[in-house]
Amino acid sequence: MTETTVPTAQSAGAAQTAEDAAFAAEVREWLADNLTGEFAELKGLGGPGREHEAFEARLAWDRHLAAAGWTCLGWPKEYGGRGATMNQQVLFHLEYARSGAPARVSHIGEELLGPTLIAFGTEEQKKRFLPGIRNVTELWCQGYSEPGAGSDLAGVSTSARLDGDRWVINGQKVWTSLAHLSDWCFVVARTEAGSKRHKGLSYLLVPMHQDGIDVRPIIQLTGTSEFNEVFFADATTDADLIVGEQGEGWKVAMGTLAFERGVATLGQQVQFAGELSALVELAERNGAAQDPAIRERLTRAWVGLEVMRAHAARTLGEGNTEIAGAPSVAKLVWAQWHRRLGELAMEVRGAPSLLAAGGSYDESDPFDEWQRLFLFTRADTIYGGSDEIQRNIIAERVLGLPREARP
Structure with missing residues (x-):
């Protein structure tokens, strides 16, 4: 069986210097000293499809990290970060x-x-919001997708009009992760009546705890409700809580997506490596690894993970942030890989994967970790920008091919 383990810094694209090695040792020692007592019980909790697990305790853990300076590592020091290099951010995620x-x-x-x-x-917005993010005292959600504008963000119809010193917001967002637990939402809304597509959009910061906002959970295949519908009915926010100029929301929103598919994916890749390693161990334990077809698929999964890391190392390195189409390629690579991993997990589990691990679908938590992974990963190629949209972006904006016909 191909050996599959949580990656080393070198395999993740981080060539260690003496300074990096010392940084990794510091992270490792701090985690060993602090994942004890009540926090020791949190190990392994909160993965895909399991965001509901021990939320309050995990929030306390995040605040404990913040108090020790282990949040916002890559932020500049003047904004409360550590100014960590790309290598150091990789090393933190690995440890x-x-x-x-x-x-x-x-x-x-x-x-x-x-x-x-x-x-x-x-500067006023930075002073107001960055400390709360760094200290984990204010939680955020993302108001992008709508029932008629999922991956096609330019089709947003949620509106906002300026009324004196307040924006008044009306419309609906959907698939809003953790909206039910969030204090604020960054909302892309149409602020110029009659505008279409990328024009006339603005990027607003909106408080969630107000009468004009209604959050309704969406029950997922896993039985949990990470995602939500969010309805805005004359919800308001201050006039100065617009990021960028009015009508420039598309540019700011694309900047956010670039961050989402950039450094933020480093931790995700380490999570994937851990999942694959655990799946290999399961295959060896239950005998599935003796099947040549299963062995080949596990090996292909390992190769795919290496491709993912190589792409990240090439596109996320210093000075490589402007490679055309890189975020869309990254989304295609990891979404397809993770969805296939969920399918492979069911093959490795065999016939027991068809039965609710809890004995009944009426149970509050009927699935085991592999069933939850399979069910959750069905959405990987849809959320965060569907595969179809990513291919169109690459085709039209990078390769210069004719635009797809649109209504």
């Missing part, structure tokens, strides 16, 4: 995965909105 530490709850604020505000926000 974090090896320790078994729980899935973070503050990803959207730390990895998406924070970098967006640093790049596009006013």
Whole structure:
């Protein structure tokens, strides 16, 4: 069987210097010293399809990380970060995965909105919001997708009009991750009546705890409700809580997506490596690894993971952030890979994968970890920009092919 383990820094594209080695040792030692007591019980919790697990305790863990300076590593020091290099960020994710530490709850604020505000926000906005993100005292969600504008973000119809010193927002968002637990939402809304497609959009920061917002959970195949519908009925936010100029929301929104598919994917790849390693162990334990077809698919999964790492190393290195189409390629690579891993997990489990592990689908948690992985990964090629949309972006904007016919 091909050996599959949580990657080394070198395999993840991080060539260690003495300084990097010392940094990794510091992370490793801190995690060993702190994943103890009540936090030891959190190990392994909160993965895909399991965001509901021990949320309050994981929030406390995130705040413990923040108090020790282990959040927002890549942010500039003047905004509360550590100014960590790309290599050091890779090393942190590697050590974090090896320790078994729980899935973070503050990803959207730390990895998406924070970098967006640093790049596009006013100094007042940075002073107001970055400390709360860094200290994990304010949680964020992303208001992009709509029932009629999922991967086609330019089709947004949620509207916002300026009424004195307030924006008044009406419309609906969907597939809003963790909206039910969030304090704020960054919302792409149409602020110029009659505008179409990329024109007339603005990027607004909206408080979630107000009468004009209704959050309704969407029950997923896993039985959990990470995703939500969010309805805005004359919801409001301050006039100055617009990131970038009015009508420039498309540019800011694309900046956020670039961050989402950039450094933020490093931790995701380490998670994937851990899942593959555990699946290989399961195949060896239950005998599935003796099947040549299973062995080949496990090996192909390992190769695919190496391709993913190589792409990240090539496109996320210093000075490589402007490679055309790289974020779309990255989304295609990891989404297809992870979806196939979920399918392979069912093959490795064999006939037992067809039965609810809890004995009944009426149970509150009827699935085992592999069944949850399979069910959750069915959505990987849809959320975050569907595969079809990513291929169109590459074809039209990178290769210069004719645009797909649109209504």
